[in-house]
Amino acid sequence: MSSPADPAQRTAHRRAATISDVAELASVSTATVSRVLNGNYPVAAATRDRVMRAVAKLGYAANANARALTRAGTEIIGVVVPEIVDPFFGYLIHGLEQAAAEAGRLLIVATTSGEPEREMALIDRMREQRVDAVIVVSGARDEPSYHRLLAQRAESLEGMGSRLVLCAHPPLPQPSPSRTVAYDNEGGAFAITEHLIGVGHRRIALVGGRRTLPAMRNRLDGYLRALTARGIEVDETLIRMDGFGRHSGRTSTAALLGESTGATAILAVNETIAAGVYEALAEAGLRIPDDMSVAAYDDTPLATDLTPKLTTVHVPLEQLGREALRAALADRDAFSRDPDEVVTLGTYLVHRDSVAAPAH
Amino acid sequence: MSSPADPAQRTAHRRAATISDVAELASVSTATVSRVLNGNYPVAAATRDRVMRAVAKLGYAANANARALTRAGTEIIGVVVPEIVDPFFGYLIHGLEQAAAEAGRLLIVATTSGEPEREMALIDRMREQRVDAVIVVSGARDEPSYHRLLAQRAESLEGMGSRLVLCAHPPLPQPSPSRTVAYDNEGGAFAITEHLIGVGHRRIALVGGRRTLPAMRNRLDGYLRALTARGIEVDETLIRMDGFGRHSGRTSTAALLGESTGATAILAVNETIAAGVYEALAEAGLRIPDDMSVAAYDDTPLATDLTPKLTTVHVPLEQLGREALRAALADRDAFSRDPDEVVTLGTYLVHRDSVAAPAH
């Protein structure tokens, strides 16, 4: 199979310096090296010096994997997120990262494209890595079978001394050893729909998103509740949850206009969708807010980049990230005492220039 | 110190199932379990079954840390990036993540805020993790002392069987065991400046960025070369590299206008800056492109969200990420034979609606 001249044999991989190498060079035991490196035991100044010199000379870096084998945790947190470019997740991850850096933790981040199977596979993979916690951001579904899968992961993580944190996602219905950091998604949708109604709109379209996603489902719920509370009949032809992306917002809006549904206001499920709505409206020669009011959700910078600036629901994205990391690290005794704890952050309306009373 | 009733003692951390647990339950040796799990040795079907059943029953997940101790690598790639929200990095990381997923690798990602010290600290930390490679995206500086620091990391990583990959960054000047995946940054800046000149502009302002950052330095260089090539004198009062962010683009532009520098076109160093430029122009009652032409760089979605749509330089962000991951994984023998390899991806102009001939 492999001849003696096999190149793969020649290029034997260089080995990194180990604690024994350092110990030998410094003429001490490995225990002593460990002690000066961790600084958790008294070591004579002279010895310490000798060790440090050896470390420097060898360019020694402790092997975190070996350390993880004897220690409690890995100081690594896993993050499972649908995607990374959308500013919603961008800011959320930014908050996570800030908090992680402050706590001296590293983040493994992986994306699911919203596929539940991939989500589960990633959680399992991170469990193999023995991460101190895995934070699932905006889980893919909101149905019993999915909940069961997640609860199962929560159990197995917990049984390992790790834990599951749900972020920007509704808590699991059954009690399970997980923590949740959510935001008032439904309430925000209610408030902005309510605002639209207050200004005089009756025919309010909802554009973008997919009902399978919990976050989108919640927004729909808030929208419906506001309508119902004001005695406005729900018209399914006004609900266009046909997907994500600017393009989707644009085609949905075009369809809406083409079918002359009589909509006087559009609630875009997020700002990327709103950008598409703006495009379609411009193409149709409709002015915002004179001919059509537009409102959105999230309050990312895009809300102010568009003209006119969007009236939208502010979501505390970075704070959500920070809180999730806090939950991931929070005292483990407290955790075992009070498993399925839920933190819910508030949302609020930001009034800008895209909403006005209907024309007629 | 710790009384027998100490709560911390009671809450001893649950231990995960180990390979021995599985072996015992399946009445085989750990070696056999290892073999069926890795599928790299023949195992009798019946035995395999018994093992698999035990694995399922115990919810066993191999400990990646223990595995890393005996195996070649960790299947983890480290990514060090200035920040995560900016779509430039967002798309780049997206490309990295896609490629990593396809290759079954996990990504540790951490941000530096552009601070060289933090960058080095993160590389070192990832070295401790024994990542298979660390990808530094858009390094913080472009000066000898910084190059030395990086080259040093490249060496130590290489000496460990890992490697350093520079992405969206110029290659290190001295030969070092690193790979580079860059894009034609200077060329893109040259081309767009050239375009502006071709349309008739002579007073072209450069707005945003910081000269310390290599990427920004390169864009400045391209701008200067284009000017010089056309015999246009460089006017330092037209160069406003005072920072990042929409706000910075806005104040710089306002200042530019206030000082009546006679600029007829503005080259924004990226699209976020361009958004600020747009704001300032709108405030000053100037129309784009009639009263002022604006061009930008990167070609992120923001380029088409702004009105009018930006003429800009397209950067192959996702591809950059994919190539960087490829470089991180590429055959290690090839690597040791041909260390400081450089891949450079092309950029190109995208003509949209923000550039026209100067008014007078």
Added chain:
DNA sequence: TTGAAAGCGCTAACAG
């Protein structure tokens, strides 16, 4: 086809 045993690099008692 399977098992025994020797590490991988580190930490943590336990002695001294």
Added chain:
DNA sequence: CTGTTAGCGCTTTCAA
């Protein structure tokens, strides 16, 4: 203050 030693959970010869 420092060294010895026994693992942590896994892979991998070497034998059987």
